[in-house]
Amino acid sequence: MKTIIPKSHPRYESLIMRERISEGLKKGFVHETGLIAHGRGEAFDYIIGEKTQSFSDDAIQAAAKALVSAKHPVFSLNGNVVSLVGKESVQLSQLIPIVLEVNLFHKSDQRVQLLIKEMKKVGAEHVLGSHPTMHIPNLDHNRGLCEEKGIFSSDVVLVPLEDGDRCQALKDMGKYVITIDLNPLSRTAKTADITIVDNVTRAIPRLIYWINQIKDKNDDVSVLDTWDNNKNLKKIYTFLSKRLNHMD
């Protein structure tokens, strides 16, 4: 039985996200640890204020520039990303354009196939991930498998909701890594070149917005050497610290 959540519910957005992740679990393309990870995100989103703060918007704008100026950008998808922003990921992939590739922590052929199928259902034409012939060094065999025309040969990788190991291994390969992670204290957040501390459901549409702005203006889009990720993370720690001090 599907739970009906009224739009008037004060926690509507949050409950809808939970429902989507939960549906993903039932359909078999979200791993149960994906639910736990989603919960961690919920906690940080609550402290952040459940909206795109200015430091996040700055990071999204930087990410837009990095993606537009990339030669071979790849968007790494997992179960939570597909559940939460499958459709928006397709829009983004067509706009930049960016190659879509399914790449999982708890990998199984079945889950990869289910995720590709789900992405095609919401409009994706090509999704890589089912023929991984290459390997990301510094990741154990199963988790490191990737496609030659996808992550392996990419210059810029967008990897939202990702674990620290994979993020570090991609960096070790010389990739420019953009992540979206609600936990600014995570290893992923600290390792990436650009860390967007925001909910993917807000960050991906906002990324689409900024890419449209940049594409229209035909600006110089070089960002790779100017973005200071550590400085932005420090702003976030200060912001969260203040938020917690005024929440009583």
Added chain:
Amino acid sequence: MKTIIPKSHPRYESLIMRERISEGLKKGFVHETGLIAHGRGEAFDYIIGEKTQSFSDDAIQAAAKALVSAKHPVFSLNGNVVSLVGKESVQLSQLIPIVLEVNLFHKSDQRVQLLIKEMKKVGAEHVLGSHPTMHIPNLDHNRGLCEEKGIFSSDVVLVPLEDGDRCQALKDMGKYVITIDLNPLSRTAKTADITIVDNVTRAIPRLIYWINQIKDKNDDVSVLDTWDNNKNLKKIYTFLSKRLNHMD
């Protein structure tokens, strides 16, 4: 296939907890939203420092006094509590003694039965919950059902990992409510009479420790009028705020 987690892993305790909750889901006595709730707890536990801080220990000591001096204390169990501290809950129930009752947010007869069975497997003799003839006012029918000899007639209720609605409804009935919740910002945390902001896996053993201390000393154990829960919560907000400011 069961995941083997080496004791040397830096996140061993945290991973074992995840494993237990995940097992509970597979056995059918943890609801999928229990996994999301566990993730929220993980995030706060990380900020708290994954240990029992002094403010938590003060709350645990107050809770020990309230439970020992109670006439008819009841311990309300749900899927996450049974998964994480089933065995320790049995020890606690024999020590005070305290009546055990299964009471769920996503209630189903099957889950109640599975939880009672699980508790008996780890040593519980009596667990209420399968014959709820009474109702907690201010909660919708299914969620409000409870046993006459359990929660309904209790004076002090220990309800760890609980939602705000139930906590408020118990308060409205005049119960003295003790909760264990890693999120000090939750409605539950703000509504309870004593809020223990700690992981149940640390708090329940520590509660057992304090009860043994009190019972041995035969002290005056009255606490109901002296504990200032708001004051303690404010200490926690300040602590978390400082932690976040020094995490970069």
